[in-house]
Amino acid sequence: MLERFIRGLARAKWAILLAWLAIAAVSVLALPDLASIVRQTEQKFVPADSESVVAKNLLTRINPESTTKSSAILVYSREGGMTGQDRAWLKAKAAEIAALSGKDGFKSVQSAYETPELASKFRSKDGTTEMLIVGFAGTDNDAVTQDAVDHLNERIKDAPAGSKVELTGSAPIGKDFQQSSSDGLQKTELLTVALVLVILLIVFRSPVAPFIPLITIGISLVITRGLVAAATHWGMPVSSFTESFLIAVMFGAGTDYCILLIQRFREELSRDGDKVEALVRTVRTVGKTVAFSASTVFVAFFLIGFAQFGLYQSAVGVSIGVAVTLVAGLTLTPALLMLFGQATFWPSKVAGGQGHGDSKLWGAMAALAARRPVAIVLVTVILLAPLTLLYHNKRSFDDLAEISPSLGSVQGFHQVERSFGSGEVFPLSIALTSSVSMRTPEALAAMESASASVAKLSGVKEVRSAVRPLGAQLADLTVSDQLTKTSEALRQLKDGVNRVADGLRDAETSVSGGQGDVDKLAGGLRTMAGKTKDAQAGLDQIHDGMKQSSKGADALAGGLKQSAVVSSSMGTDLTALLKSHPELKDDPSMRQLLGKQQGLADGLKQLQGGADRLSSSFAQLNPGIAQVASGLGQLSSGQTEAADGAVKLRGGLKALTGGLSAGAQGLVDVSTGLAQVQDATKAIGDSQIPGWNLPQAALDSPEMQQSLDYYIAKDGKTAKFDVVLAVNPYSPEAQDTVGQVRDALRHSLAGSALKDANVYVSGTSAQITELKAISKSDFLRTGGFVLIGIFIVLMIMLRSLLAPLYLLLSLVFNFLVTMGIVEFIFVKLLGKEGLSWSASFFIFLIIVALGVDYSIFLMARFKEEYRPGGIRQAMTKAMSTTGGVIVSAAVIMGGTFAALMMSGVNTLLQIGAGIVIGLILYAFVFMGLVVPALANLFGEANWFRGKRGNTARRQE
Template sequence: MTERFIRGLARAKWLILLGWLAIAAISMLALPDLGSIVRQTEQKFIPTDSESVVAKSMLDRINPESTTKSSAILVYSRDGGLTDEDRTWLKAKAAELAGLSGKDGFKSVQSAYGTPELASKFRSQDGTTEMILVGFSGTDNDALTQDAVDSLNERIQGSPAGSKVELTGSAPIGKDFQQSSSDGLKKTELLTVGLVLVILLIVFRSPVAPFIPLITIGISLVITRGLVAAATYWGMPVSSFTESFLIAVMFGAGTDYCILLIQRFREELSRDGDKVEALVRTVRTVGKTVAFSASTVFVAFFLIGFAQFGLYQSAAGVSIGVAVTLIAGLTLTPALLMAFGQATFWPSKIASGQGHGDSKLWGSMAALAARRPVAILLVTVILLAPLTLLYHNKRSFDDLAEISPKLGSVQGFRQVERSFGSGEVFPLSVAITSDASMRTPEALAAMETASASLASLSGVKEVRSAVRPLGAQLADLTVSGQLTQTSQALQQLKDGVDKVAGGLRDAEASVAGGQGDVDKLASGLRTMASKTKEAQTGLNQIHGGLQQASKGAGQLAGGLSQSAAVSSSLRTDLDALLKSHPELKDEAAMKQLLGKLQALERSLKQLEGGADRLSASFSQLNPGVSKAAGGLGQLAAGQTDAAEGAAKLGGGLKELTSGLSAGAGGLGDVSKGLTQVKEATASIGDSQIPGWNLPQSALDSPELQQALDYYISADGKTAKLDVVLAVNPYSPEAQDTVGRIRDALRASLSGSSLANAKVYLSGTSAQITELKAISKSDFVRTGAFVLIGIFIVLLIMLRSILAPLYLLLSLGFNFLVTMGIVEFIFVKLLGKEGLSWSASFFIFLIIVALGVDYSIFLMARFKEEYRPGGITHAMTKAMSTTGGVIVSAAIIMGGTFAALMMSGVNTLLQIGAGIVIGLILYAFVFMGLVVPALANLFGEANWWPFRRVQKEATGRAANRDRSLQPADGTE
């Protein structure tokens, strides 16, 4: 900044102050509110082209009218089991909520009372817990959804005494997270202002000086909030972290810049007491330092905007705050210094030649670094390097760990986890797309095979699909189930035949006994008539049984045909594989597979033999039935002859006896045939070959059509599977299970009619696996951008390549040490599963971006004091004069981020702890010992390869010598 411009600032001090106040007022009145925008913004920031987002979009097309964008689960529980009073209350509440569907953000309600066939899904097996699922038309952060959650909270009040009612699910959890963040932000603001005020009072020992940075930063923050909110209309993402980081960075860095200006102003004011000249010298010297310091922070946060991950990008808004703070620091702060003058330091008085004083502690550390630079470096590495080994980058993706476990949404989740399993709250959804309709028997058979494959995986509780709407296999559509039905029908048929044969034998005995006695004959005829009716009843049973047997044989044929087709396809694929890869013939796994295939073929042959016996049995059965019918005809003729008179009684009785004998013999043949059929069916069942057969009649049934409409789109080209995990959806086990599900599903479909179908996974666990990969790659990519950007700024400021390199290396080493300490505290000591997944990124960003400020403070003064051959003197002077400023800045910066630890949000707690540890460690250990030791060790090479620094230093030395000469030229 030119001297003329600085003097202009001094003259226009009141105009500048009024101008900043006017801009702040306009920002508050005309620009949008940042807090409202953050509350309505989705916090996951999954890229739109990610698998889970694509899957969710596809699933929304299946049944748009019933698809919900967020949900809440009403969790009702009572220790010892629910009572009739509880169920009455729940039934009335379910009906009340069902009446809200389509109103005020409510879209659907599912409960044990609205859908009785799903009652087992909403009631725990131990009888202690019941759920009601409420769907909303908007997303979790939508204002209408949040209002609906509030309304739902009001409606669940007044439950029977002794019961517990909580709301959990995506919408209530999201609301509690937002509320916790908002409450934490308010606490952070108050704590930050209070800490900064106390620290400034201690640093300046004046009640006036602290108000200069507070006014500067307060006005800058008001303006920045409006500008960041307005930037969202141009695509800048914001999150709950944006506001927290704005407060911490602007108060921390802004106060540091103000301290540097105020301390230097005090030093310059002590020379001659002229506040204008003191301001000119202050801004001309440390103004550049402030500009370069702010530039590194600005560059770091600006480059975050090039991250691919939206949550990381949301920190880019801090760059706007840094830019506003820099402008305010170079205009508003000088204006305030001019307005207050020497009163800034009241009650202290600034006498001529009285500066802020040099730091004896930092002077001593500078002398030690000059005498023993190698020893300091070795000791530092030996002591700190082991701490880096504590850092294993263990990360946690548990959203519930972010907020207090006492909140209702967390307690509701834990109750569901205990009674149903946590997978019920956040199931995994799979979208399957195909070019052809999947509403066909072949496609549904493939879907059943895929469902069975997923259900067998460890970590999976159950799979729900069009063919498994309740999570279990439909037994009526399996070959084994259909064989069971056929076996039962054959058994009924045989029982009927045996019953008829027994009746005929009894009738034959009665007729034979009646030939010698008319009375016995009459009695025998009556018995015969009764047995004939029983025979007729038995034949009716035979008729019904034959119909069931015929239907079962048809279903059996379909299942055998499907099994044969699967075996043939498998054998063809295996032959093709061995032909293209002959080396696989000797593999143990391939030999095992060939053995299983041969066993399968033998079983199929057994099936074919059983089917042949079944056919032969029916062939034998038909003549027997015909013979039985003939015998009954003769029986009827005999009864007619007996009725004509006693004259023909003898002959009639003989014919009757003959007919009964023929009938009994025919039915005996029928019984033998049924025994053969049953043996054939048993041999098929003993083969244990799985199969699935969907008759057209079952496909057209209303029950299956209802399931198809829920799980498959109208055109049949999109289908979904809901996978309920047996593990916590936030856990590492769930992330591993997602990978196994994807692999198993694709492998299962590859050999079916859906071989060309595409598979996409959605849901909490699927998003976490994507977050893990995206955040890790973005950390490396964006971190490299930040380091390169800061290196360029340091290169321009110091005009050296070597110095920026060892400064960045010291920052990197400091980050690893810090993360080792932080992970040890939270994971080893406090028992956390891992650090919050975003904590390491933001700790790195802020430690590097803000820690480099202390390097700039020191190295800028080092460069200013440098004279050729005077490396040690220059570093000693720089450390003794800026040491106090660095300590004050580190304490203030640490204090502002320590306030984040009181926010109630786990991630901010870890970030705050990491930054406090990192900045204090860097300020005292690295800036006090390591960097000075490196500067002394490299000597004149600090300015390599630029020689202009030495020339400028020579010029400064000459000017200083001339300024020390008396005005009359005498010595």
């Protein structure tokens, strides 16, 4: 049946070629464009249920109308300081961008001109740099956002001469990354085709043969791109790596399969010159090898689809490419071989040849592996094992390191870093949720305490929240500041009381003087009845003194009432303070303060009572004086009554003098008490005790309400904290700080009014911590799946349990050696912080999935040549005939991945270098020595009992 199928392929060669060309044309015309889909795809692939994504969604509740999904920072700088012309240009540009809000993807702009109170946040202290923050309605990779970034770039080209303007932030950095990847992909495609063509020319020494794999793979790649793009509509993830890996794997593996087919076709064609029979024999023998080889690659990339991490999953599209390449390799390649026939190898002649001929070098290595298998394994392990110790899995998550430092987004980032600190570009945004409203004094006090706890962390520059809108504590709302102001108010009250006391002493002196005059008057009335006019004059003088005393008493009463009001207010404030901060109840200074305040209130009550009695005395005294004056008018009616009135007047004055003296002494006592209260209050204020108090009047102020609306949702159940880091957001220190911030917030809120609140952290640094954990666990999990899948394929093909085990162990060991070398080159020699965080996964995947192909090439030919008891002979023949193919395949595969090193993307550079090192090392060291040594070492134990191997080599 297989033979009939192959002969059918030979007869329908033109139909097969036309069918593949038609499918490729339909794919281009009818299926989506993969490149455009990749450009609009988020590259981080953080799971939807991750903390950072949940935080982002929660933060949109605060102010949905003004929430942006991505942003750009316009960085304007001039060496030596900005000029008036610079600021005028920036102000006009801010207004111009603000007018775009709601159009073409633009949503908002923040600047020193839009919000003057925040000018210090947008202007550097040295006066050389200023920022505008532009918000976009779409995510970084949305087409409308990328167009908006382009639009913004056009609008800043008219900046004043001598200045420097760059765009940085999430959207420009994302756009530059995508553009770099796209440009790199184009270079990779051209370099890959050129390298494959050159290598094939060298391998086949024919200008015709290279076009068979190039046509096969080129058509397969066109079709695969359309199929992968269409699969995205059913949830298949893609990334910038998808296209790069499609090109490298399909050209690398596909060319290897074609070389195997062409080499075997040449070998079979040399026997009788019948191209149809040669094709039948070729497909019947190495066709299975190609199928099994492609199956391992397909299984490896297909199992990537079970990864939890989207970026890893994005490589699953390669499995589609491998499947298409396999079908093309077993249909289109045979059809092309039939079309070209012996012309495939022109100008060489096939007659009498045996493919590429037996390799003497590989034959010698086979002989060595047969004679000294144990020594080869031990020496290889001893020499290579130390290289694995160079691998410490140091990973870098710096997106900026992925692209050229000459790009504007990178230069803009570093300008912000120099002038403001890198944390300003990518701050942490923290969502706080609660089942009750957080727009209360108690909740805001808890937020202030939490903000203070986070601000103390070494990796934090400042914390911005509803209670710290400018990133600093509001001093007017601190307990210490409020106590200091209370102390000043007490000082002013004490001074007022002292002035009243002085007035009372003056009044006492006046009254005492009046009492002496009355005594003289009484004596005069008894002894000098005739001196009426003198007595009348004395009474007039007394009457004036009483008026002055009455005024002093009124002033005293007013002062005492004011003092009582102030004392009552102070008591209310202290009560509110204790209610907000119950921990102050046990403070000795506070207890002393409360006691003195209560004493002051009681003293003022007594003093006010004395003042009331004093006022009553004046009210009684004034009619008496009037009566005396009237009596003087009626002096002729009787001096005796006048004398009695004078005696009564003397008694009243005596009582008044006593009252004034007591009042003055009471005020002296009040003044002393106020001085003690002031001293105690000032001491507490100066001690900077912790605490925060938000009076209702401050809460209702327009400024506070504006801050609440920006940081807390209308229902009060969602709040935001912005944490500006003091370290680079991509650095390991930033990743450590994320956990510290989360812990500090939860610990601070645990004992407050928000003890049941939930904390969710988002931002670049937070995403990196999630990527670090997710990618590591997924590497182990998915890597295990890949190894198991390849083991099953090898077990079915080789019909052995032992051989697949040592083949996979050799691949894993080769991977560890490769990573040690790669990390040493990039980290130790080139000074990188670490390898790109995804490089190790993809190097592992490709080395294992493609490196196992060489094992299949060798072991398949080995089984074909194997006879029981003839392991050495079979391995020698397999190595001498396939060694050249393995070398050619490794060189071609390494060449296709070497093209990635020219892409301009750091991750692809490292992946390309790792795969080139790994595949060359595996092809020459492991396939040339270790695997043959292990096969000879285990002997017949390689195979299931009673199995004679695969189909015997066809006898001539």
